[in-house]
Amino acid sequence: MDKEYYLKLRNKYLPEILRIIFILESPPASGKYFYDETGSTTEPLYNEIMKALHYKPIDKKDGLEHFKNQGFFLVDSTYKPINKMKYKERESTILSDFNNLIDDLESINGIESQLILIKANICRLLEEKLKLKGFRVLNEEIVVPFPSSGQQKRFHIEISKILELR
Incomplete structure (x- = not known):
């Protein structure tokens, strides 16, 4: 699957009034993409974001509509599935696609x-770079882990802190 495939699924849920953009690493190699309506509501990222919003969707499309109606949007730092790559290769891909991320954010009026x-490497690699480009990063050095592999509780704690600060 290529970038256009992911953008087609994603852009269907671009809110009219965009409040918060969640920046993640990449679509997963498993194909369980956040914006894929045909996926399961139990997919880790989707499930934990719905819990953070205190919303119990009927199905995946229902939850995506709710996410959109709240003014939320999810953008990946790269649209190459990199979660199976070695750490250094992931970092290199994220950094080499940084200008594409900026173009993507500007095209959806993300500067506003x-x-x-979300995810330790995204926080470490991109927070300062995005701030230098004029974006308003809410993390303020709070590292939000990806909500899987036992990190779900910490994900909720850190997301709650950030949302309280805004």
Whole structure:
């Protein structure tokens, strides 16, 4: 699957009034993409974001509509599935696609929105770079882990802190 495939699924849920953009690493190699309506509501990222919003969707499309109606949007730092790559290769891909991320954010008027970075490497690699480009990153050095592998509780704690600060 290529970038256009992911953008087609994603852009269907671009809110009219964009409040917060969540920046993540990439679509997963498993194909369980956040914006894929045909996926399961139990997919880790989707499930934990719905819990953070205190919303119990009927199905995946229902939850995506709710996410959109709240003014939330999710953008990946790269649209190359990199979660199976070695750490250094992931970092290199994220950094080499940084200008594409900026173009993407500017095309959806993201400069006017607030950003929340999710996943330790995204926080470390992109927070300062995005701030230097004029984006409003809400993390303020709070590292939000990806909500899987036992990190779900910490994900909720850190997301709650950030949302309280805004």
